[in-house]
Amino acid sequence: MSFEAMTYGPIGSAVDAAVPHSEADPIGIYAATLALYSAALAGHVEMDTGRPVTVWTVLAGRSAIGRKGYALRTARQLLDPSIGAFLGARVVSGISSGPSLVNHLWELELETAGSESGVDGRALVIEEEWASVLKRSRRCPTFSQQLRAAWDGGSISNTTKVKNNGSQIVQRPLLGFHAHITPGEWATYVTASEALGGTFNRVLPVLVEGSKMLPYNHRPTISETRALTEAYQWATSRKRVIGFTAQAGQRFDELRAEIEDRMIAMPEHLSCYMERSAEQVARVAAVLTAAEQKTRIGKTAVEAAWTFVQYSMASVEKLVTEAATGGSSRVVKSLPDLIRETLHRHAGQATSTIMLRALGTRVTAGSLKETVDRMDDVEVFKDTTATGRGAKPTVYRLVRPDQQPPGEHHTHPETSNAATTVTAGQKEPPSLRVVPTSPTTTTFDLRLPAEG
Secondary structure (H helix, E strand, O other), X not given: OOHHHHOOHHHHHHHHHHXXXXXXXXXXXXXXXXXXHHHHHEOXXXXXXXXXXXXXXXXXXXXXXXXXXXXXXXXXXXXXXHHHHHHHHHEEOOOXXXXXXXXXXXXXXXXXOOOOOOOOOEEEEEEOOHHHHHHHHOOOOOHHHHHHXXXXXXXXXXXXXXXXXXXXXXXXXXXXXXXXXXXXXXXHHOOHHHHHHOOHHHOEEEEOOOOOOOOOOOOOOOOOOHHHHHHHHHHHHOOEEEEEOHHHHHHHHHHHHHHHHHHHOOOHHHHOOOOOHHHHHHHHHHHHHHOOOOOEEOHHHHHHHHHHHHHHHHHHHHHHHHHHOOOOOOOOOOHHHHHHHHHHHOOOEEEHHHHHHXXXXXXXXXXXXXXXXXXXXXXXXXXXXXXXXXXXOEEXXXXXXXXXXXXXXXXXXXOOOOOXXXXXXOOOOOOOOEOOOOOOOXXXXXXXXXXX
């Protein structure tokens, strides 16, 4: 994996300079820095679409080995000279219900309503034990909904008995978010229903592990990054609106199409985490650009942001796969792989009815055809030789029926009744390998140690 490919501008330089003095994963430091700095920009910087630029990140790694806390401390050290006052006043933790979230942001606005600089409702939620919050939040039916609205920049409200005539309304939530979790806790508390509802596609999880072990008497020397201090002063001096250059906008449109193609080929329990990946790219690129004191996002910033978001997408796939298989190394198969396997089991071709029955709730007739249209080794046609009444059946057929699914040997059903077998000792394919289609090719090979 290439940490260098995702770093850009003053933020990238600041993190890169801090890495030798920290045992944390460089990408973990980068993720925490993006979350903290973007939270400080909230309300001052926004996209030209009116959307916020806050980047919500989650560090996923084993206790101690993941160095999650180390990554956060390093990020706070390098940002303290520039946004230390904000971090000291606006960091909060332990919020686990919709009413408490709305109340906290509403009170911040109320407290600053009469100040010289005007209303300031910025807040940064940092949860170093996110699993405990997820567990408690299950008791509140509105918490996830309020979180989603806050990320979107939409209005959130709460009904009370006495305050403000029975209601608290925050028209424009300014909420940052950063959390830590272990892979085992992810499997337990990040539920499929919440994921399908869209709660978890608003965060960028990244898998982390310690980068090195420093001597016990090591004293980190993380110097002030003057560029970030000046950029923060620039951003807060007046409203800043960030947009793409023409070239960057064109590249962003290409990425949107690529992300959508990836999602179509994924099972829904994976694709639901990726639904806002395009906007995540825009937000990360906007924060990197604001740190340069610029309002136009260039193509290089988009590529750096895309590399970071791709790493998060790969991390999600790893986490969800591990959760679905109980931590085993077996990979959740994509829809194209499942289609090929179904056709192999039926001697290379099968009707639409048979395919839909075999694939179950994974697909509809429409999504099946759309997926096959993108596959070079499967064709679809109407069987005009079929007899009987009614419409001619739709048939799916392998173009190269002798091609076997990876890691499996199949016996033709017409010559033997033997069941499908897996070659003894054959290794599973790598669970994560991401090759982005960009001028810089980056391969991510994530290794997550088994839970102890």
